[in-house]
Amino acid sequence: MGKILIIDDEEDLVALLKDSLERKGHTVLTAYDGAKGAELARQQPELIILDIMMPGMDGYEVCRKIRDIVLCPIIFLSAKQSEADKIKGLALGGDDYVAKPFGLKELLARVEAHLRREKRAIFLNDAGKRVLLHFKNLTIDLKSRRIYIHNEEIMFTKREFEIIELLSLHPGQVFSKEQIYEKIWGYDAEGDCSTVTEHVKNIRAKLAEFDHDTEYISTVWGIGYRFNRIIQ
Known part of the structure; x- marks a missing residue:
């Protein structure tokens, strides 16, 4: 209801x-x-x-x-x-x-x-794809590429949003830094997966500024990151 x-x-x-x-x-x-x-x-x-x-x-x-x-x-x-x-x-x-x-x-x-x-x-939208995701106080609008906590919009860079999108579409699934780098930056990108660490650090800081009591992204030590299933 x-x-x-x-x-x-x-x-x-x-x-x-x-x-x-x-x-x-x-x-x-x-x-x-x-x-x-x-x-x-x-x-x-x-x-x-x-x-x-x-x-x-x-x-x-x-x-x-x-x-x-x-x-x-x-x-x-x-x-x-x-x-x-x-x-x-x-x-x-x-x-x-x-x-x-x-x-x-x-x-x-x-x-x-x-x-x-x-x-x-x-x-779902008309093409059968998810358009809105809700995790406790967090709302992710995949269509407009906007993210809100407590109805306040949080600004993310293009890469940061793409990381959030990847993880949130597969809550509970662990992605290695290498997997994230390849999916977001591409196989032919110049750089390494250490940039993923910095991007996730920035994402967490922005989320914590609006909701410091909830851990939306967890580190799975030795492997990578996981978006937590949090239902209000």
Whole structure:
């Protein structure tokens, strides 16, 4: 079951949705204003239900604020029913738009459909390749070649990212320094596998800066390195 964030200033509606979703086994986070919702979005829910018309920071602004760091589907709720409003919501990064008043069963069905679709998308794209990898607080976006910890993007060099990609696609598997060098630099590259040690050292330092409590890459002494299977 998924972790779902509801952001809406109508407390009765939030209570109804929360109760209905929890009965289906979901974990539900709630916020009654945009600022709190943007803060809770950093907990990386699997789906967000977002009202547009809220005092202060409205749903459009919330979506704009969180879209670059939140990869999950966003379902807009709104009493606004014009085509222009729907287009604006989708253009800002929303995945669906449900007009108020709405049928509870229909909304719940849409939630489940998005969660099923997202579950597939986390691992596969249209070509059957993985696009997103999650390890505890770490998210690796293979498509955009970006890496996040606690929703904060960490900058890596091309070679550093390629090493992370190689290891994370095979968690638990040990790669020797020679294997890593050959796969990343190529058989004909001028240099030696000692450069792998320096690159892994830099990778670890960058990861530790954002999450010093978790060891994502372990050294297997006398052999090489392994990406650890860490599920939150």
